[in-house]
Amino acid sequence: MVEKLNAAERAGLAGTLPEWTLVEGRDAITRAFRFKDFSEAWGFMARVALLAEAQDHHPEWFNVWNRVEITLSTHDAGGLSARDIRLAQAIDGLLPG
Ligand code: H2B
Numbered sequence: 615m616v617e618k619l620n621a622a623e624r625a626g627l628a629g630t631l632p633e634w635t636l637v638e639g640r641d642a643i644t645r646a647f648r649f650k651d652f653s654e655a656w657g658f659m660a661r662v663a664l665l666a667e668a669q670d671h672h673p674e675w676f677n678v679w680n681r682v683e684i685t686l687s688t689h690d691a692g693g694l695s696a697r698d699i700r701l702a703q704a705i706d707g708l709l710p711g
Contacts, residue, residue, distance in 0.1 A: 616688050616697065618692070618694060624694070627643070642685050643694065646683045662705055673705075674687070686701055
């Protein structure tokens with residue numbers, strides 16, 4: 615059983631994942647990414663897919679050409695869990711800078 619984030623963990627979200635925002639109306643976080651072109655966006659998605667498989671935790675996502683939007687939530691928990699934080703941090707780690 616996966617536990618949802620507690621109040622203290624939620625309070626820390628803005629600090630640990632400043633680029634991610636809470637989704638209105640559901641217990642999930644989201645981040646939008648923009649790349650040079652489709653090839654760059656798809657390359658990023660391929661790297662995210664490998665992370666997701668390694669963590670056995672998978673994104674909900676949307677892609678149009680150079681844009682990728684990723685939403686993370688733990689279906690097994692019915693909301694945000696530490697698995698989402700871990701995957702979001704790993705995704706952020708793929709980006710330059
Ligand atoms: N991804 C997400 N986002 N939430 C889950 O609850 C989840 C998952 N569960 N990936 C995993 C796979 C589960 O279905 C497998 C059986 O471990």
